[in-house]
Amino acid sequence: MRAIDWARPWYAPWRARGEVVAHAVANGVPLHEALDAAGPAPVRFVPQQALPPATPYERFVFEMRQCPVRPGLHDFFNGLVWLAMPQAKSALNRVQAAEIARAGIAARRGPVRDAVTVFDENGALLQAPPALWQALRERAWHRLFVQLRPLWREAQLLVFGHALLEQLAAPRKGLTAHVWCAAQPLEPGADADAWLASQCRAEVLAGKPFTPLPVLGVPGWWPQNENFSFYDDSHVFRPRKTPEPTTTTTSAGPART
Incomplete structure (x- = not known):
């Protein structure tokens, strides 16, 4: 502790x-x-x-x-x-x-169990202006963190995944959350909890409605990102290789036996 x-x-x-x-x-x-x-x-x-x-x-x-x-x-x-x-x-x-x-129980969990594990271990909820969310979906990192930086004052990020919370005890640049776009204010409690619970259905999770976000890039979360060269590291801030699949949902470590 x-x-x-x-x-x-x-x-x-x-x-x-x-x-x-x-x-x-x-x-x-x-x-x-x-x-x-x-x-x-x-x-x-x-x-x-x-x-x-x-x-x-x-x-x-x-x-x-x-x-x-x-x-x-x-x-x-x-x-x-x-x-x-x-x-x-x-x-x-x-x-x-x-x-x-x-x-x-099989050697491979399948898409639903895999999505549950990913979010339960490394998930986060992001409430943000549409411009930020669009830039994140496009992996447009310079636009997301530099050009649109003032908009982050209107955003909230709640780390939900317990493995990610554990890893953040020793922060390192590459730590990445799988974020879900939230429709509720993000204080742990009844509103955010009820909204997230309503989204946690097999048919929604099967589509993995998450987007990767290197959390130490969030303005105000890590002193080094005040120097914008922080975002030039392509090993962490990777461009999207394939088109983002179309989804109609409002979105945003291994399981233990």
Whole structure:
């Protein structure tokens, strides 16, 4: 927990409850108990040992309404997202469980389970003026971050994926979110949670309605991007190679067994 710098902008939405849980853990409380005490949540947090061998994690969470927790930042942030966005997390878990019931566990997850995993681990919600969203969809990085930079004052970005929140404890330039265009203000809570949950349907997720965004490029999120040469790194800010597929939706690490 000491690795977390709560002053970072990406942690601001998670700070209030996160500091409470982190303080409890620092004082010897097991992480699953600290998360439970910070509830309520639609699942009960339990030790990792509660997950029976060879049982799919997502199916166990869905059927038992229990979320196995390991020590460390990964499950710490997963717990925080469960606490703050319970409807969305439940919807994603419900889709995963339905796909497992339909197709079982195979070497490849299939498009729906793959999309759920991508967003659950590395997703973010972006509410932004249309011009910013269009530039992002086009991977027009200079226009997005330099020419339209003043518009970012009207934008909100909420990192949802717990793996990305974990990785941002040690920020590096290449960290990339898969963003969904949001139709609600982005404070973790009822409105954003309900909207995201309503979008988490198999037919929507199968189309992977996400767009990659290198998060340290967001104005105000990283001091180095004040120098616009920051965006010249084509290994991070990559041009789009193929046309963006047409979609009618309002949009924006591996699964554990």
